[in-house]
Amino acid sequence: MEDELKKIHEHYRKNYYSEEIDDRIKDGVQQNIRNADVIQPEKKQRHSIAKKISYITAACLVLFGLFIGSSFVSPAMAEVASKIPFLNKIFNQEPIYQVLTEELEDKGYDISGLSYSTQDKTYSVTVGGSEEYYNQVREEIQKVTEDIVSSRGYNDFKVVVEKDDPANDLEYPEDFDLLFDALEEVLPKLQQKGYKVLGNYGMGHSSPYAKEIMLTLAIEDTEKRTDEIERAIIEGAKKQNIKRDVTINFQPISDQKWEIESEWASNVIPVILEGMLNKKEYKTNLVTHSYEKDTMNIFVTTTIDMSDNEAPELANKIELTIQEFLESDELKDIVGDTPFKVVVRDKYSRSIN
Known part of the structure; x- marks a missing residue:
């Protein structure tokens, strides 16, 4: 795996790297897990729509991440990339919300908000400006957003573009x-x-x-x-x-528990969350975690009933996917020797593995 990643890294630097990309990398931001109405700041971004983002994720930004999303890849490199586990690809990419934010801002759209709802599996883009402006750019924004989401191989979310309504703002924003x-x-x-x-x-x-x-x-x-x-x-x-x-x-x-939980919450759980929620095959609507008795417990809640015939196979698939990610060489410095357990639940929160 390490040799394959080096090949991709070298190929990308030689053919696609630029100073502009270097600047983007330096400006990358990692954020803590954030619930839909809970703000947990790693860094404030006062003048960016990122301040209004409610999607929960954080991941490492590296050159390889930009490469994975590129369509200008040779067949040989594409074959190498195809062998990389699904969650490892996400780990080496910008978080999806960051990609959406940057792309929409770069194109100059007046975006006042970007949200990600796990309940109804929706990416919502809120457009500022006049009604005329909204009608003019709505379809363009819809297409740009859908193209970015689908380019990641995500197929379990819909995109909604809405007009900003000042009446929906907080009383004391x-x-x-x-x-x-x-x-x-x-x-x-x-x-x-x-x-x-x-x-x-x-x-x-x-x-x-x-x-x-x-x-x-x-x-x-x-x-x-x-x-x-x-x-x-x-x-x-x-x-x-x-x-x-x-x-x-x-x-x-405790100090030790704090360090472990912070590392996982910043770099591991958001990757699992993004991967499980965005692919139909995993039938997931919630990912949570808790660190108890020196073990990191990862809870994946699915949309199926434990009595369904497919339940055992789905639980096994989810567990193996996450295990493969956590035991990969890339995660050694983060996971270390911390024991972990993956618990897959049905839609009624009953364990099915």
């Missing part, structure tokens, strides 16, 4: 950004003072018009000064003139 600012100022100061606050947090709300923002903050399990940490964050939020109340939920976690 700036509050999340302001809380980002407050945390970026407060958390480093707390860490400098010896508070064992970990560099990860999540924000959410119970509804778009809720009067409070729910903040989940990871701390080391030996840190007991939560009242002082909470007081500092609330004071920082007030300085930013945040209109909503901020409720803080602390998640104590």
